[in-house]
Amino acid sequence: MTERAVATGTPARAPIRWQVGRLVERRVETPSAHTLVLEVPDWPGHLPGQHVDLRLTAPDGYQAARSYSVAGPVVDGPGGPRIEVTVQRVPDGEVSPYLIDVYGPGDPVEVRGPLGGWFIWRPEETAPVQLLGGGSGIVPLMAMIRARRAAGSKVPFRLLYSVRTPGDVIYGDELRRRVRDDFGLDVAYVYTREAPEGWRGEPHRIGLADVNTHGWPPDLEPLTYVCGPTGFVETVADLLVGLGHPSRRVKTERFGPTG
Known part of the structure; x- marks a missing residue:
């Protein structure tokens, strides 16, 4: 299985x-x-940060669709292109519990995409990048981190990842490997409910000190991507603008409780 070259422009429109x-x-x-x-x-190809719609159809014809970020570059498989999505179970949701608990190998699901043209990072960009994710908002940010490595980009990346507990960290093992192996990638965490043993400080919600310490200064004009629940995104975006980052350089994507 080999990765395709990462697209350097918008995929051909169709x-x-x-x-x-x-x-x-x-x-x-x-x-x-x-x-x-x-x-x-x-699959026509996609850019880091884009998403897809997945649709399920019940035997009685009822349909339910949800949007999920694509988690990494396209990979060539024996039966055609392969894409990855990471699904977080939403209690009482219609789609996510099925995808996590029932959906099995070989089962079909309808896919539509790629979608979205704003919350994307292009590997030819040269500005420093800061990524701020809350919970499953890490998914499109991880797509950018993976695309950076696949493209051989040397652009410095900083990720600040807010989670409830250490057990809620998505891609934890991979992030540790990438910090070790991907030169120019830094990762920091904020724990809101329970911190790991030996962690300095107490659990807390992300604040000005976190963003100021683990982000890039505004005078470097970084590209900034913020993804997570609505409250998280609004708080972080306000902090960034308050620190002097131009709003045009701060791209946000938020999600609600539907699942």
Whole structure:
């Protein structure tokens, strides 16, 4: 299995239509978050930060669709292109519990995408990048981190990741490896409910000191991406602008409780 070259421009425009993807692999990231590897034969390619819609159809014809960020570059599989999405279970949701607890190898799911043209990072960019994620908001940010490595980019990245507890860290092992192996990538955490043993400080919500310490100064004109629940995104965006980052350089993506 080899990775395709990361796109350096907007994928060729074509009508975005529903097509059938099938599950070929599942990785358990946390007890409530799984990465699904889907084989999508006619996938047109995507940029880091874009998302897809997944749609399920019940035997009685009822349909439910949800949006999920693509978690990394396209990979060539024996049956065609493969994409990854990471799904966080939402209690009482219609789609996420099925995808995590029921959806099995070879099962179909309708896929539409790629979608979104604002919250993207292009590997030819040269400005420093700061990524601020809350919970499963790490997913499109991880896509950017993976794309940076795949493209051989030397652009410095800083990730500030806010989670409730150490057990809620998605991609924890991979992030540790990438900090070790990907020169120019720094990762810092904020724990809001429970910190790991030996952690300096107390659990707290992300604040000015965190953003100021672990981000880039405004005079470097970094590209900034913020993703997470609405309250997290609004708080962080306000902190960044208050520190002097131009709002035009701060891109945000938020999600609600539907699942």
